[in-house]
Amino acid sequence: MTSDMTVKTQFRHVGSRPVRPDGLDKVTGRARYGADMNLQGQLYGHIIRSPHAHARIKSIDFSEALKVPGVLATMSGADLPEPGEALIPGAEIEMKLKNVSPVIMARDKVLYHSHAVAAVAATSPRIAAEAAKLVKVEYEVLPAVLDMHAALAEDAPLLHDDNFTVGIDPPPEKPSNVSVQIEMAKGDLEAGFAAADVVIERTVNVPMCHQAYIEPHACVAKADEKGRIDIWCTTQGPFVVRLLVAEITGIPQKDIKVTASEIGGGFGGKTTVYIEPVAAVLAKKSGRPVKIVMSREEVFRASGPVSDSETRVKIGAKKDGTITAIDSDMIMNTGAYSASAMFAGVLFGTAPYTAENIRSKGREVLTNLPRVWAYRAPGAPQALTAVECVVSELAAAIGMDPIEFRLKNAVQEGDVPLYGMPFSAVGLKECLQAAKDHPNYQAALGENQGRGVACAFWINAGMQSSASIHVTPDGGISVMTGSPDIGGSRASMALMAAEVLGVPVETVHPAVVDTDSIGFCDGTGGSRTTLATGGAVIQAAEKLVEELRRRAAAAWSVSIDDVAWLDGKAVERCGVGIDELIEGTSPVKDGAKVLTLAEIALTAGATGGPLTAVASLHAHNSAPSFAVNVCDVEVDPETGKVDVLRFTCAQDAGKAIHPAYVEGQMQGGAVQGIGWALNEEYLFNADGVLDNAGFLDYRIPVASDLPMIDTVIVEVPNPLHPYGVRGVGEVSICPPMPAVVSAVNNAAGTLLYDLPMSPPKLLAAIDAG
Amino acid sequence: MQRFTGGAREVEVEAEDFPALLAELCRRFPDLGEDTVRKQSLGIDGMLIHTPMLETFGQDSQLVFVTRIAGG
Amino acid sequence: MTTQKKLHISTTLNGEPCEFLCEPGQILSDVLRNTLNLTGTKEGCTTGDCGACSVMLDDALVCSCLVLAAEAEGKSIETVEGVGHEGQLHPVQEKLLEHAALQCGICTPGIVVAAKALLEKNPDPSEEETRYWLAGNLCRCTGYDKIIRAVMDAGATMRGE
Structure with a gap:
């Protein structure tokens, strides 16, 4: 299984910053x-919720x-097959x-406020909304558990009486x-703490939040006379939608x-x-296309927010800065059904x-709140925030620079x-050094x-992908994949594709199909x-190059081995080595035949x-990413308001294919x-109703809250990928929280670890001084 | 998985491929069960296989079972 | 349920005369998107908090979800579809592309309309002025850095620098 692949380091197109191909449609x-x-x-x-x-x-x-004119279909949980104990086959992780x-x-019980109970389809949004008010649902109200500690109480009401x-x-x-608990450990924790000169223990609370994408969920489904379903929707994975709609409705994927x-x-x-x-079932029942668009309020109340967590972390270090032991114990809220990323928190918090000497424990807790879902590096920010805040305190306690301290333990x-998996070449030390060297x-x-x-870690995934490339008669390149471009x-x-084919990037037209x-x-x-x-795109392009060489060889009646592919052209080798031609150490022979791609x-x-060329693969060559953030803040001691003054991100991209969009991810x-x-943060009232289900009260950062965000792309190539790529989307959200928290505590002289550090909370911590 | 291996963290196994590994682990640790093993991702000499099934191993391959993790 | 008679509204839309029928309670963003098929105006909240539906109503930059369609009677509406002309992008659009200042792009139409309005009012805004002007346009992808740079650069281009 070991790879003897070489990682390419010289590029024509990769690493440049062309205008994105979908850009014109987006700015117009x-x-x-x-x-x-x-x-x-x-x-x-x-x-109806x-x-x-x-x-x-x-x-x-x-x-x-x-009875309302214009109402043409209704549905409830009774219209969906009973799930039993079945696992969803082919899901990314085990999912019941x-x-x-x-x-x-919902089936027999609703488990959170705004849980979906029924639906109607009508000829206008207004009629549908009016009719929804006339659906009579009779409930027997049960006691609810609205936070993790209430749920963990000995006599707590149970969400699921079959949850062992x-x-x-x-x-x-x-x-x-x-729902589940886990403990991972290595070394001798007691001996580790015994060897420490300083031990610090803190409990860090990270609140429930939301991904807060600006576009609400939306879809249109239609069913034809033979029952075939056609769905248009906003999604990160059309094949995931196909799988889940099939499993949930019983309509086959085919x-x-x-x-x-x-x-x-x-x-x-x-x-x-x-x-x-829901749209698929209503379309099937009504014989008409059905469109559903969630309101912003529904998105906040009834999609999957992000787990809150409480993590107790104890870390010991010697005076020379060596970390001797880490003990972490996390509880993570999953809402009404098991779906949290607690495992990632437990596994990656100390990475x-x-x-x-490390012990890391975790429990996933069920509560009468919306079922949580993934948010960028799911589970890792919560765990890393706890560990990193304590690491920063330790560095200060022994009088060491926080970056030096981390370099010593990185x-x-x-x-x-x-x-358990040994690291291949990783760029943590390089990121730490880059942050240290930054003028900020x-x-x-x-x-x-x-x-x-x-600093922070994320594992990055590989998994399955397909790509298909077609050539127009005048040499244009269509590249198709099934990966939504987010x-x-x-x-x-x-x-x-341009890199492999040696053609101008403007002639390549990528599409998501x-x-x-x-x-x-x-x-x-x-x-x-x-x-x-x-x-998959690289592999498909390589297959296409081979086919292009074959066509040229046939045209010239020579062997394919006598045809090199150079800068978008088939070139007759005439005895010159392919490597020499590609590297330019030997020129193309005078009189050598040439055919352009066109x-x-x-x-x-x-x-x-x-x-045409197609490629499908299951990528086993993913490699982890590290990132380091440095944050400077100013705290107003009168109001508790925090201003971010400077923010620096260093992140190992492996290889930045389009550096501007790597910076964008950072x-x-x-x-x-x-x-x-x-x-x-999600603010629930005593009845479990979300009090801030809108962008006015759930306040994401706006332009005037922020400084420029300075970036340093570090490139330690992934040794398993032909171009050295690692993946950049997720690790970027892991270090900012602890960097901000430590900055605020340093500025205010506080030890506030109950997030978010909103003005009233910070002011109270300052006043408690 | 350790719950089913009597606490063992590391074992030496003779297996050329994943099916043989699965059979050998289940033979040695009868409580383990195929499903428990199949739920894990498998690291083989630094490559992370999300859903192993037919992978083959070298003479001294180092294999690590990793809890399967979802991305965002 | 009561059915309400639709209203007949006459406006100028992106420089051309435009008439439409709407319900008295219908918001302008709904009519633009679903009656007039101008889906460039986006709806992220319909409560005036996200700015994705920003349009110009006469000389005012507004969230079209907070304006009743009937209020547009006799007025001039400019949507993102009306920015740039004769196949030429507006400098704001050019610079957003050049600076890679969009990721998912759902906020981009609102940013285009709002930034153009800023530069028409204040041809040489400071970073702080640009940040405060665009504070009503939420972007969850970019962290705003590249957007602010692009808008200020567009200003420089429009000033002939």
């Missing part, structure tokens, strides 16, 4: 997003709603259908609200086609379905450090993290100002698209037919982390 308003599609004769779906956080559904009566299907439509904690030996006899619209942000939140199965090639790190701090440093990936696909038109692709997530889908394409019909992740640290 022509790009079509989820809600921009309308079909003739479409109905509008409206979902629970007014209670926990209740038994006694009955649902549609009779009055059905019974933890997914009832999120779409997984991961306890022997298995428990009583059900509880803990009868479902999914087309991904342009996607208006996802950050993990659009790697699942909420409305698509930046070489410490030999992992490198060959080190083995808690999850030397900037003087004034009164009420403070600096915070943090942050500029089409620009990367075009660059990689529907599930009938391309081989299977896992979703855009896990920072995998540039690595895995890009890998010339070969023009005669393709006569030389073997259309020029800057976007940083600002999401700043928002999570300072402002963003």
